Amino acid sequence: xxxxxxxxxxTPEDAEAAFYEAIxxxxxxxxxxxxxxxxxxxxxxxGGPRLSGVEQVRExxxxxxxxxxxxxxxxxGQVVVQGMMLSIHSLHExxxxxxxxxxxxxxxxxxxYQRGTAGWRMIVHHASPSSQxxxxxxxxxxxxxx
Amino acid sequence: xxxxxxxxxxTPEDAEAAFYEAIxxxxxxxxxxxxxxxxxxxxxxxGGPRLSGVEQVRExxxxxxxxxxxxxxxxxGQVVVQGMMLSIHSLHExxxxxxxxxxxxxxxxxxxYQRGTAGWRMIVHHASPSSQxxxxxxxxxxxxxx
Numbered sequence: 001x002x003x004x005x006x007x008x009x010x011t012p013e014d015a016e017a018a019f020y021e022a023i024x025x026x027x028x029x030x031x032x033x034x035x036x037x038x039x040x041x042x043x044x045x046x047g048g049p050r051l052s053g054v055e056q057v058r059e060x061x062x063x064x065x066x067x068x069x070x071x072x073x074x075x076x077g078q079v080v081v082q083g084m085m086l087s088i089h090s091l092h093e094x095x096x097x098x099x100x101x102x103x104x105x106x107x108x109x110x111x112x113y114q115r116g117t118a119g120w121r122m123i124v125h126h127a128s129p130s131s132q133x134x135x136x137x138x139x140x141x142x143x144x145x146x
Numbered sequence: 147x148x149x150x151x152x153x154x155x156x157t158p159e160d161a162e163a164a165f166y167e168a169i170x171x172x173x174x175x176x177x178x179x180x181x182x183x184x185x186x187x188x189x190x191x192x193g194g195p196r197l198s199g200v201e202q203v204r205e206x207x208x209x210x211x212x213x214x215x216x217x218x219x220x221x222x223g224q225v226v227v228q229g230m231m232l233s234i235h236s237l238h239e240x241x242x243x244x245x246x247x248x249x250x251x252x253x254x255x256x257x258x259y260q261r262g263t264a265g266w267r268m269i270v271h272h273a274s275p276s277s278q279x280x281x282x283x284x285x286x287x288x289x290x291x292x
Contacts, residue, residue, distance in 0.1 A: 018241040022232075040225065042225060042236050044254050044274060044276075046274070047274070047275055047276070048276065048277060049254070049276050049277060049283075050177060050223070050236065050238070050254045052225070052284075063166070067191060077196070079186065079188060079198070081232065081258070081260070081269060082213050082233040083230065083231045084229065084230055084231065085229045085230065086232045086234065087228065088232065088258055088269075090188050090272075091268065092195065092196070094208075102289075106161065108190050108195065108196045108272070109254050110190075111272060111274045112227070112234055112256075112258075114227070122228075123227060124234060124236065124256060126256045126272050126274065128190060128192070128193070128256070128272065128273075128274030128275075129193055130190075130193070130195045130196070130276075130287075131193060131194060131195060131217065
């Protein structure tokens, strides 16, 4: 039996904020609250295979967060395509790990959120390594397409 | 002044088929027909930065296709999330380059299509290198989520 999700995210932006706050706090339960459990969710970590389903996705994030490293995630270059039931967010994650003097190489991300009965939830997180500084020259300013 | 697109894609699947056929034919014009020109399109090649806008996207594909190499792209593990105006396709590309005996390492892809006045067009192509064989063990059979 699935646990009932307690948090409702009225907008995709609320879900996205909760997602990155959960990473920064190292809170796996809060992180998994953001993901849909009605759909076959998909997650690709930088350079990694495609993971599907709550079990694989939870396990991968648990591995990342259990290191106890503290992450600061600076988001840049957000582009949003907003539909009625789906919302696509493209952005750069610039990740600083506590104790490291320089940010990690930027990560290019496509996040997809879906509207359900309990608000917006993440259904896709596709992250990939990028050879280029994130959110700077190649990027337009943050923009909502329509 | 923008050229009027001549081809109409009645479904996201039609647009996706045309996209990969254009790559296999090395046809940059057919490839760019699939992309929207009404929106700020986004394209991420494996390990590369995020490109935005028709000019950057065209230039990157022209570079890839002008090599004259012939590509065969075998798609696997398709998962589709279909909305009214947006369609998200997750899949693996297994690319065989003519003259090479083995397929290139699989590429994990998120393609996003948007419905416009002239049918469905691509607005996002996010490809990333994967360490795992595409479309085999980790993948469920092709499935449409809803």
